[in-house]
Amino acid sequence: MTYCVGIALEKGLVLMSDTRTNSGVDNISVFRKMFTWSVPGERIITVMTAGNLATTQAVISKLEERTKAPDERTNSLMDLPTMFQVAIETGKLLRETVRHTQETNGVRGKGRFTASIILAGQIKGMEPRLFMIYPEGNFIEASQDTPFFQIGETKYGRPIILRGYDRDMSFEDAVKLLMVSFDSTLKANLSVGLPLDLMVIGRDEFAPSHERRIEHGDPYFDAISRNWGEYLRTAFHSLPDYSFFQDYDPDSAGK
Amino acid sequence: MTYCVGIALEKGLVLMSDTRTNSGVDNISVFRKMFTWSVPGERIITVMTAGNLATTQAVISKLEERTKAPDERTNSLMDLPTMFQVAIETGKLLRETVRHTQETNGVRGKGRFTASIILAGQIKGMEPRLFMIYPEGNFIEASQDTPFFQIGETKYGRPIILRGYDRDMSFEDAVKLLMVSFDSTLKANLSVGLPLDLMVIGRDEFAPSHERRIEHGDPYFDAISRNWGEYLRTAFHSLPDYSFFQDYDPDSAGK
Numbered sequence: 005m006t007y008c009v010g011i012a013l014e015k016g017l018v019l020m021s022d023t024r025t026n027s028g029v030d031n032i033s034v035f036r037k038m039f040t041w042s043v044p045g046e047r048i049i050t051v052m053t054a055g056n057l058a059t060t061q062a063v064i065s066k067l068e069e070r071t072k073a074p075d076e077r078t079n080s081l082m083d084l085p086t087m088f089q090v091a092i093e094t095g096k097l098l099r100e101t102v103r104h105t106q107e108t109n110g111v112r113g114k115g116r117f118t119a120s121i122i123l124a125g126q127i128k129g130m131e132p133r134l135f136m137i138y139p140e141g142n143f144i145e146a147s148q149d150t151p152f153f154q155i156g157e158t159k160y161g162r163p164i165i166l167r168g169y170d171r172d173m174s175f176e177d178a179v180k181l182l183m184v185s186f187d188s189t190l191k192a193n194l195s196v197g198l199p200l201d202l203m204v205i206g207r208d209e210f211a212p213s214h215e216r217r218i219e220h221g222d223p224y225f226d227a228i229s230r231n232w233g234e235y236l237r238t239a240f241h242s243l244p245d246y247s248f249f250q251d252y253d254p255d256s257a258g259k
Numbered sequence: 260m261t262y263c264v265g266i267a268l269e270k271g272l273v274l275m276s277d278t279r280t281n282s283g284v285d286n287i288s289v290f291r292k293m294f295t296w297s298v299p300g301e302r303i304i305t306v307m308t309a310g311n312l313a314t315t316q317a318v319i320s321k322l323e324e325r326t327k328a329p330d331e332r333t334n335s336l337m338d339l340p341t342m343f344q345v346a347i348e349t350g351k352l353l354r355e356t357v358r359h360t361q362e363t364n365g366v367r368g369k370g371r372f373t374a375s376i377i378l379a380g381q382i383k384g385m386e387p388r389l390f391m392i393y394p395e396g397n398f399i400e401a402s403q404d405t406p407f408f409q410i411g412e413t414k415y416g417r418p419i420i421l422r423g424y425d426r427d428m429s430f431e432d433a434v435k436l437l438m439v440s441f442d443s444t445l446k447a448n449l450s451v452g453l454p455l456d457l458m459v460i461g462r463d464e465f466a467p468s469h470e471r472r473i474e475h476g477d478p479y480f481d482a483i484s485r486n487w488g489e490y491l492r493t494a495f496h497s498l499p500d501y502s503f504f505q506d507y508d509p510d511s512a513g514k
Contacts, residue, residue, distance in 0.1 A: 163416075163446060181495065239490035246432075246479060
């Protein structure tokens with residue numbers, strides 16, 4: 005499994021992905037699921053992938069035209085005029101890769117060999133944009149109402165994002181929020197694992213504003229993980245107490 | 260979908276279930292998923308169900324021998340000597356019901372018509388016990404290491420239980436913890452809905468210690484829901500801040 009989140013802020017985009025892949029619980033590997041291409045000063049595009057690893061690696065390789073000799077490659081992501089067209093092209097490659105593997109294996113219907121993609125980036129003269137691309141190649145775009153996308157093992161880490169997100173928050177707070185969300189997921193699900201990849205794309209910077217791999221033993225992530233348990237318990241104990249014997253009266257509650 | 264949780268404490272057992280069933284998003288109903296039988300002073304048994312509603316209702320009806328005339332019924336749950344045997348019997352009825360529906364419909368394999376059950380209770384002279392019963396009829400029992408079970412839509416509400424649970428906590432705190440867990444789930448998933456059913460089974464009481472239906476507009480649940488968002492944000496902002504420019508040093512962290 006996998007966990008990737010992309011969130012859109014007023015200031016730009018923040019993306020985080022884990023790196024664990026597993027085929028069964030006894031075949032665990034570390035693979036990068038976040039890929040960034042940029043033309044400094046002109047565009048930056050980041051893709052995060054979840055699902056069948058052969059499918060997602062094939063899509064990334066095709067985006068980079070690795071079927072051609074190195075000096076003949078032209079990464080079309082670098083030429084397409086809009087993020088919308090980048091999403092169309094990425095979706096098309098994803099759909100074709102999934103279909104091809106399904107057809108050559110005589111598999112029909114959903115599930116096998118599928119993958120999902122979060123696409124984020126900005127091209128000069130346009131807004132930063134965030135898309136979620138489905139295995140069928142179609143896609144949706146983040147909006148004011150739905151300003152973040154998750155793929156993979158999304159549920160454990162969703163409540164804290166729903167509650168903590170604010171479009172005007174700082175990049176630093178957004179990174180903190182994602183770390184809490186990832187920590188909750190890691191605590192509950194073995195198929196999501198460290199290290200994590202982090203990418204911050206500031207509005208109109210057209211280059212990574214901040215990029216980092218969070219490894220096992222990272223002092224900041226460990227502090228978040230340790231403190232969050234304690235602060236959650238404090239928050240929990242600050243909630244009004246339940247009583248078996250009398251109905252709760254919000255007006256008389258001292259807290 | 261459904262969300263049910265059963266947790267074992269030193270003091271006894273606390274159980275909570277939602278009541279929403281849906282067949283598609285345009286066919287939503289309220290059905291009780293928690294059922295309790297007791298012989299005051301001798302035994303109390305509570306069952307919570309998730310999965311196919313026809314299956315779970317059939318299992319409950321068979322437990323109560325509703326195929327017989329009312330005066331010929333003997334609820335075997337009231338006679339079986341141990342909770343382990345109650346789990347065997349309940350599992351057998353569940354497996355048979357699932358298999359029968361699958362076979363009469365020509366369906367094989369997992370998924371269709373299945374259900375899961377959380378079984379909790381105490382019989383005099385023995386400890387309070389908590390089981391999770393699978394559609395195949397086999398089951399596992401809660402332990403010191405795994406002191407709670409969830410069925411249905413389990414993931415959204417799991418991180419807070421993992422972090423807030425303490426075997427020695429009061430019943431009131433356990434109810435509060437479950438309300439937070441349900442609130443997180445309700446906020447994220449339409450298929451889980453109010454009202455909620457609550458049952459507290461105190462050790463050696465052999466009768467419900469506390470029993471309640473939490474309806475829409477319940478002042479306590481609303482207070483939990485409202486305050487939890489705020490307290491979560493406070494907890495979040497108390498966490499050490501992330502910095503793009505310097506490594507985190509736990510020793511110099513002022514908080």
